[in-house]
Amino acid sequence: MDARYKSREIERRSLDVDGLKRSFLEWLVYSVGKDARAATRRDWFHTVALAVRDRLVDRWMDTTRTYYQKDAKRVYYLSLEFLIGRLLSNSLANLGITEECRKALDQIGISLEDVVDAEPDAALGNGGLGRLAACFLDSMASEALPGYGYGIRYEFGLFEQRFEHGWQVEYPEQWLQFGNPWEFPRPEVLYPVQFYGRVEEFRDSVGEKAYRWVDAERVLAMAYDTPVVGYGGNTINTLRLWSARATRDFNFGHFNDGAYMKAVEQKVLSENLSRVLYPNDATEGGKELRLKQEYFFTSASLQDILRRYLQHHTTFDNLPDKAAIQLNDTHPAIGIAELMRLLVDQHGVVWDKAWDITRATFSYTNHTLLPEALEAWPVRMVERVLPRHMQIIYEINAKFLNRSKARAAGDNGRLSRLSLIDERGDRRVRMGNLAFLGSHKVNGVSALHTDLMKQTVFADFHAEFPDRINNKTNGITPRRWLHQSNPPLAALITSRIGQGWIKDLPQIKALAEKADDVVFREEFRRAKRKNKKRLAAFIARQTGIEVQVDSLFDVQVKRMHEYKRQLLNILQAIALYNEMRDNPTIAWVPVTKIFAGKAAPSYHMAKLIIKLINDVAKVVNHDPSVHDNLKIVLLPNYNVTAAEIIMPAADLSEQISTAGMEASGTGNMKLALNGALTIGTLDGANVEIREHVGEDNIFIFGLTAEEVNDLRASGGFNPREVIASNPSLKRALDMISTGVFSPDDPNRYHPILQALTDGGDHFLVTADFAAYCEAQEQAMELYRDQEEWTRKAILNTANMGWFSSDRTIMEYATEIWDVHPVKPEHVEDGED
Ligand code: NTF
Numbered sequence: 001m002d003a004r005y006k007s008r009e010i011e012r013r014s015l016d017v018d019g020l021k022r023s024f025l026e027w028l029v030y031s032v033g034k035d036a037r038a039a040t041r042r043d044w045f046h047t048v049a050l051a052v053r054d055r056l057v058d059r060w061m062d063t064t065r066t067y068y069q070k071d072a073k074r075v076y077y078l079s080l081e082f083l084i085g086r087l088l089s090n091s092l093a094n095l096g097i098t099e100e101c102r103k104a105l106d107q108i109g110i111s112l113e114d115v116v117d118a119e120p121d122a123a124l125g126n127g128g129l130g131r132l133a134a135c136f137l138d139s140m141a142s143e144a145l146p147g148y149g150y151g152i153r154y155e156f157g158l159f160e161q162r163f164e165h166g167w168q169v170e171y172p173e174q175w176l177q178f179g180n181p182w183e184f185p186r187p188e189v190l191y192p193v194q195f196y197g198r199v200e201e202f203r204d205s206v207g208e209k210a211y212r213w214v215d216a217e218r219v220l221a222m223a224y225d226t227p228v229v230g231y232g233g234n235t236i237n238t239l240r241l242w243s244a245r246a247t248r249d250f251n252f253g254h255f256n257d258g259a260y261m262k263a264v265e266q267k268v269l270s271e272n273l274s275r276v277l278y279p280n281d282a283t284e285g286g287k288e289l290r291l292k293q294e295y296f297f298t299s300a301s302l303q304d305i306l307r308r309y310l311q312h313h314t315t316f317d318n319l320p321d322k323a324a325i326q327l328n329d330t331h332p333a334i335g336i337a338e339l340m341r342l343l344v345d346q347h348g349v350v351w352d353k354a355w356d357i358t359r360a361t362f363s364y365t366n367h368t369l370l371p372e373a374l375e376a377w378p379v380r381m382v383e384r385v386l387p388r389h390m391q392i393i394y395e396i397n398a399k400f401l402n403r404s405k406a407r408a409a410g411d412n413g414r415l416s417r418l419s420l421i422d423e424r425g426d427r428r429v430r431m432g433n434l435a436f437l438g439s440h441k442v443n444g445v446s447a448l449h450t451d452l453m454k455q456t457v458f459a460d461f462h463a464e465f466p467d468r469i470n471n472k473t474n475g476i477t478p479r480r481w482l483h484q485s486n487p488p489l490a491a492l493i494t495s496r497i498g499q500g501w502i503k504d505l506p507q508i509k510a511l512a513e514k515a516d517d518v519v520f521r522e523e524f525r526r527a528k529r530k531n532k533k534r535l536a537a538f539i540a541r542q543t544g545i546e547v548q549v550d551s552l553f554d555v556q557v558k559r560m561h562e563y564k565r566q567l568l569n570i571l572q573a574i575a576l577y578n579e580m581r582d583n584p585t586i587a588w589v590p591v592t593k594i595f596a597g598k599a600a601p602s603y604h605m606a607k608l609i610i611k612l613i614n615d616v617a618k619v620v621n622h623d624p625s626v627h628d629n630l631k632i633v634l635l636p637n638y639n640v641t642a643a644e645i646i647m648p649a650a651d652l653s654e655q656i657s658t659a660g661m662e663a664s665g666t667g668n669m670k671l672a673l674n675g676a677l678t679i680g681t682l683d684g685a686n687v688e689i690r691e692h693v694g695e696d697n698i699f700i701f702g703l704t705a706e707e708v709n710d711l712r713a714s715g716g717f718n719p720r721e722v723i724a725s726n727p728s729l730k731r732a733l734d735m736i737s738t739g740v741f742s743p744d745d746p747n748r749y750h751p752i753l754q755a756l757t758d759g760g761d762h763f764l765v766t767a768d769f770a771a772y773c774e775a776q777e778q779a780m781e782l783y784r785d786q787e788e789w790t791r792k793a794i795l796n797t798a799n800m801g802w803f804s805s806d807r808t809i810m811e812y813a814t815e816i817w818d819v820h821p822v823k824p825e826h827v828e829d830g831e832d
Pocket of ligand 1: 020127128132191281282329367368373445474491662664665666684
């Protein structure tokens with residue numbers, strides 16, 4: 001080997017400052033094609049990312065080869081969303097070379113922070129569901145679990161949100177515009193995926209009836225692999241994302257003019273499949289393209305999983321011992337029919353056996369009880385787009401209902417509720433029922449949510465299969481959400497208890513005894529203050545609003561949705577504003593209300609609430625009579641990168657959904673781990689957070705899920721009466737309705753007021769208002785006593801160990817997947 005090449009080989013692996021520096025300079029010149037004087041921040045980002053990527057490749061291959069050689073059981077996490085955010089600081093931290101990299105760049109005169117900041121935020125998801133998938137990838141790799149993520153490589157991620165005159169406006173998010181240094185295109189990993197056409201019946205070699213799907217349109221799925229670095233850098237797993245490619249026939253099929261144009265048009269149409277992420281969060285668009293996206297990535301993933309399995313096996317009998325497939329919500333649930341099709345039609349497995357294999361392989365996670373988010377595809381659409389799957393679904397259904405008939409004993413309501421087909425009106429395929437029936441385990445994402453699943457959406461299925469539903473309370477990765485995003489607090493914790501907590505979060509419990517130590521409290525406050533300063537600077541840059549660093553940072557960051565009740569928060573802000581104006585001589589606790597979140601583009605009510613927050617902010621922030629004691633900020637374009645700045649800086653965490661409606665929440669965990677006190681309802685994982693941090697260290701208010709249920713059932717709630725009896729609420733609503741915040745259009749907020757009154761206040765904003773204001777007052781009072789506040793904040797951080805996604809993922813691994821850690825070894829050959 002050429003000596004120069006060899007020395008580069010070694011450098012590619014070296015993790016010290018000199019080796020890193022030499023590779024940076026080399027990459028900049030030879031791969032990015034710039035010299036140091038001309039290089040932009042983006043050039044440096046690409047340079048550093050490529051050099052860091054070099055340091056992953058050997059261990060990535062070791063990991064993959066070890067899984068192959070041991071024929072380890074793998075888990076495949078199928079998700080339409082992976083909200084991974086930036087990867088550079090994550091890779092550096094998990095490899096343990098952040099400081100070396102910083103020094104190497106310093107020597108070149110470049111700041112690591114600037115380089116990190118030049119990375120686009122990969123927003124291949126909407127919110128909690130997608131971010132959970134990303135935390136799970138980190139935890140699987142950190143726990144040495146053979147886990148693969150499978151999804152779609154959207155060309156456009158979640159839209160960029162801007163405010164124009166206070167209204168949300170969406171812009172395309174072009175994260176791939178300048179290339180993505182983390183991904184490895186695999187043009188040879190290509191699978192055909194079919195749509196439309198028809199089903200032909202024929203007799204197979206032994207004279208049995210069989211079916212084939214013919215005259216279908218074909219699209220190709222091409223793989224792009226991204227390495228997923230586990231903490232410590234030993235296990236490096238794979239996130240495989242599919243991109244749609246037209247088949248060759250489209251490219252070269254015809255050369256006469258008209259047909260050629262048509263062929264190119266067809267090419268664009270097929271490649272649209274992976275063009276854009278649907279920006280729906282908890283509401284369904286119900287579009288054909290969405291169904292096609294779901295089938296596209298599911299089919300490609302299953303073909304890939306079967307190919308990998310067949311490297312070691314000749315029959316499918318052991319598939320469930322070698323592959324666990326987790327369905328992240330119902331989005332990939334068509335995979336149940338697809339695996340049946342692949343096994344029965346393509347591999348000649350008999351139906352009953354195929355069904356046993358399918359059920360033993362799949363498991364399903366439910367993430368919401370909102371009826372509008374439960375996928376139900378029109379039968380006519382499925383028949384047209386996936387004709388063979390529709391047949392298979394009918395067959396599964398017929399066999400199932402036949403068996404259940406005896407047990408239903410004349411209860412036809414029950415049978416029609418169990419059916420995979422909703423026969424009411426326009427017939428639909430219930431994807432939740434399909435996912436339930438085709439899985440051996442079905443889980444909810446918090447204790448309360450799992451209980452409610454048993455009582456509501458899946459009550460009939462639960463009666464039928466009492467062992468199937470189980471709970472896996474969500475978690476968050478402590479690497480990204482504390483170690484990387486909160487350097488001041490991470491350093492403080494490590495200085496006191498060592499760094500074991502990064503990999504084993506429950507160790508953080510050792511901080512609890514330091515809550516009574518004044519010196520520690522002072523240092524804890526200093527760390528928080530640093531983060532608040534950083535956020536204040538970010539707010540000033542993004543919005544021009546100046547906020548007081550020592551005010552109470554009251555944070556509500558999440559998707560904009562009526563059930564999450566940003567409206568309740570802004571109404572309380574108006575009430576507080578009024579009190580401050582009425583009582584100018586009181587020494588008010590200064591409060592900064594920080595909101596951030598996107599609304600689905602077609603969700604008008606959520607967009608109107610955004611406009612209301614912006615309108616209220618404009619009035620309050622410019623009113624000299626409140627003496628800067630209240631500021632309201634709505635940050636644009638909330639994403640993972642913004643969250644990394646916001647979470648560490650929060651004092652108060654708003655988790656105020658209508659009880660029974662938030663499946664879990666994960667922002668609640670990030671904020672509490674970073675030392676924010678929660679103000680919240682007994683909803684989702686708030687219930688378990690209260691159990692862990694202790695009820696003295698959390699502000700719980702409002703109706704419980706049961707009370708909400710009773711109130712709605714009894715019909716005995718009249719929002720107008722509630723409003724009439726609460727002067728501060730009435731005044732706030734009157735101000736909105738008389739145009740105090742919208743003098744240019746006094747009727748602007750009529751739909752909101754309408755929903756709160758004649759609309760029956762479905763989300764119980766008025767019902768919880770008084771209790772919420774009281775809890776807010778308690779929080780403000782406590783904040784006056786900084787020692788006591790800090791003590792509770794420390795106890796929050798110290799008691800959040802259980803909410804690590806490492807714990808969650810190990811529960812899935814042992815209780816659902818039967819997948820075990822496999823430590824990578826250096827082995828020479830083996831395939832993926
Ligand atoms: C979300 N669901 C829930 O709304 C959150 O409460 C939960 O924390 C996350 O899932 C993760 O489990 C969805 O995003 C969806 F799409 F299912 F509605």
